[in-house]
Amino acid sequence: AQKVTQAQTEISVVEKEDVTLDCVYETRDTTYYLFWYKQPPSGELVFLIRRNSFDEQNEISGRYSWNFQKSTSSFNFTITASQVVDSAVYFCALSDPSGYSTLTFGKGTMLLVSP
Amino acid sequence: NAGVTQTPKFQVLKTGQSMTLQCAQDMNHEYMSWYRQDPGMGLRLIHYSVGAGITDQGEVPNGYNVSRSTTEDFPLRLLSAAPSQTSVYFCASSRYIGQGDYGYTFGSGTRLTVV
Numbered sequence: 001a002q003k004v005t006q007a008q009t010e011i012s013v014v015e016k017e018d019v020t021l022d023c024v025y026e027t028r029d030t031t032y033y034l035f036w037y038k039q040p041p042s043g044e045l046v047f048l049i050r051r052n053s054f055d056e057q058n059e060i061s062g063r064y065s066w067n068f069q070k071s072t073s074s075f076n077f078t079i080t081a082s083q084v085v086d087s088a089v090y091f092c093a094l095s096d097p098s099g100y101s102t103l104t105f106g107k108g109t110m111l112l113v114s115p
Numbered sequence: 116n117a118g119v120t121q122t123p124k125f126q127v128l129k130t131g132q133s134m135t136l137q138c139a140q141d142m143n144h145e146y147m148s149w150y151r152q153d154p155g156m157g158l159r160l161i162h163y164s165v166g167a168g169i170t171d172q173g174e175v176p177n178g179y180n181v182s183r184s185t186t187e188d189f190p191l192r193l194l195s196a197a198p199s200q201t202s203v204y205f206c207a208s209s210r211y212i213g214q215g216d217y218g219y220t221f222g223s224g225t226r227l228t229v230v
Contacts, residue, residue: 009155035219045205045221091157100211101146101165102173103219107157 002027004094006106013082013113021077021109023092029053033095034075035103036066040088048090051075082113117141121206121222128196128229136191136225138206144218146209147189151175151202152224158205164189196229203227 003026013019025034036048049059051068059066063080079086089110093103122137140147148163150173160173164183178200180192189208193200203226209219 004157006157037221043203043226044223047219047221050219093158101209102148102160102163103158103207105150105157105159107155 002094002096002104004092004104004106006090006092006109008109009107010110010112013111015084015113015115016081017113018078018080019082019111019113021079021090021092021111023075023077023106025073025075025092025094027073027094027097029097032097033100034068035091035093035095036075036077037091037093038088039091039108045091048077079111082111084113084115087111087113119206119208119220119222121204121225123225124223126225126227128193128227130196130198130229132193132196134193134196136193136204136206136227138189138191138222139187140189140208140220141187142208142210142218142220143186144208144210144220145186146211147183148173148207148209149179149181149189149191150205150207151200152205153202161191161204193227198229201227201229 005024032053034051038046065078067076089108091108092106096102119140149161150158152158159175162181164170170181203224205224206222
């Protein structure tokens, strides 16, 4: 069965600190997609990144970076120089194995950035 | 381009009442799905559809009913509301075109309270 584990329930940092959110996944599929979403206090789900299993290049987008390692089934997310606006719940998700019609989500990590 | 539209945004129901949460997308996506979000649980799949006339159950389908008569619409029906169905509901649509091209879009959510 598919599973996504976000072991960190809540993280608190002070502004300008770097923070890494962990995501470990389980799947039998050889081709799959991984996602990160941000859910700010307003409640909507904001797409951050999609990564497919055959592309192991790390990604950097501004202060955000993602480290995908198939060998350890991990897809970790790092925010550099965190800001108060980064305070949100972050979800990691994995595409389903039978056609990509649904996602399996982790339980989320709440990030609180204080000034 | 509206994306995925959910209505209503907020709803309060009495135990035993029925209602329909509406979801519509204008991106011609084949796949549509409903998730519920509860504190500390992440998003869990209720029902999904891979095309008009085709639906299937997800992880937590009990108490909900769906149908997909058109590509655009995927309503979620609560047959007899219970306090355990108090949650935030998200509708999503997706399309898998091929490797490297996979779109997944969420609606803004419906916050449902059953008293």
